[in-house]
């Protein structure tokens with residue numbers, strides 16, 4: 001199948017469909033030839049009907065991806081054909097897109113597409129999660145699923161902010177020898193590491209019982225920020241934790257948080273991310289890279305969760 005095409009939702013899976021050609025850019029539009037796109041947990045949740053936002057059954061999936069500029073409208077002066085760009089919105093599992101310049105982030109020269117493809121979601125999420133945590137220099141912050149890509153960005157940023165991070169994993173992880181293993185003993189293990197410093201915030205992308213265990217580690221008036229649902233379980237937390245110690249539970253999602261920043265704020269956020277990237281990235285391992293024709297296999301590999309981020313090669317036939 002040649003021409004413009006994309007991966008659309010189809011009965012719990014995806015189907016590769018021919019799409020109308022988006023056409024020639026006018027005004028401040030940019031025509032983008034998509035190159036690479038990862039399969040993120042949010043994509044899998046979307047397909048399973050468990051995502052926080054409705055999925056458009058008629059539009060391509062794909063929370064993030066990178067493409068190369070193919071052509072620009074007459075009002076676009078700062079992007080040349082071939083430059084790598086990240087569309088800010090969803091719909092990236094496709095071959096071509098027409099995007100307003102204001103909804104594109106220019107990738108700095110020299111960054112490989114495989115890396116750039118993973119720069120839209122997780123660095124911004126980590127940055128805004130840390131802001132939402134309120135944790136400042138010298139304070140202690142907890143995060144679970146500490147082996148995740150978001151957690152790697154949080155570690156990098158927390159270190160720069162002088163925030164002491166306590167990592168929590170569900171099972172021993174040789175890559176994180178100092179991480180605590182989640183379980184009933186978590187509060188005492190956290191207290192031993194935090195010593196006399198109050199633990200005011202926790203970042204939770206597991207939910208279920210994990211939220212309650214994080215809450216039990218916090219000082220009075222601490223906050224748990226829930227930004228994922230990896231356990232698939234509803235949050236289970238004793239109401240006494242909320243009343244007795246006045247713990248607050250707060251939800252976080254990247255796109256609403258970015259909407260609150262406004263368009264200029266989002267572009268400034270990415271300026272900061274590129275400055276950070278110049279000084280070094282956290283490990284961002286790439287897993288198997290597959291064409292869209294092998295989407296079912298790609299999704300199965302992503303669900304297995306081993307060996308780096310599964311990506312689509314969107315330019316492969």
Ligand SMILES: NC(=O)c1ccc[n+]([C@@H]2O[C@H](COP(=O)([O-])OP(=O)(O)OC[C@H]3O[C@@H](n4cnc5c(N)ncnc54)[C@H](OP(=O)(O)O)[C@@H]3O)[C@@H](O)[C@H]2O)c1
Nearest residue numbers: 041125145147148149150170205227228229230231253254
């Ligand atoms: N709200 C937002 O805007 C937003 C934005 C970005 C990401 N997220 C969420 O952030 C989370 C992490 O995303 P990611 O892309 O960084 O993930 P990732 O790189 O795919 O990593 C997943 C990690 O989660 C761990 N994990 C999986 N299931 C778990 C469970 N039931 N209990 C505890 N740990 C579990 C895995 O641990 P093992 O190594 O033990 O397998 C692995 O280390 C996801 O929930 C994602 O949806 C939310």
